[in-house]
Amino acid sequence: MKNENKTKEIKELIAQKIKSLKGDTTYTKIAAKCEIHSGKISNIANNKIDCQLSSLIELAKGLRVHPRELFEIDFDFETYYDELDSADNSKKK
DSSP states (O other), X not given: OHXXXXXXXXXXXXXXXXXXXXXXXXXXXXXXXXXXOHHHHHHHHTTOSOOOHHHHHHHHHHHTSOGGGGGOOSOOHHHHHHHHHHHHHHHHO
């Protein structure tokens, strides 16, 4: 399914963003600043798990960034949504 592939792509971009924000900081140091274990942080950053919004908020706290920064990725959402709307409209005809 095309939409599922886009979701995977978006998740990967977010994981890459987390790694970028992390830099050389260890997962252990990040975990010490928030309420998530270092293993879970690693799993999130390596796109191995889906996580809850509360985990992303905690991760942002550990990284000392605004949560919105985790979602500031290079993805053309407008085009994606236009494609979804076009597909929905063609199904209705």
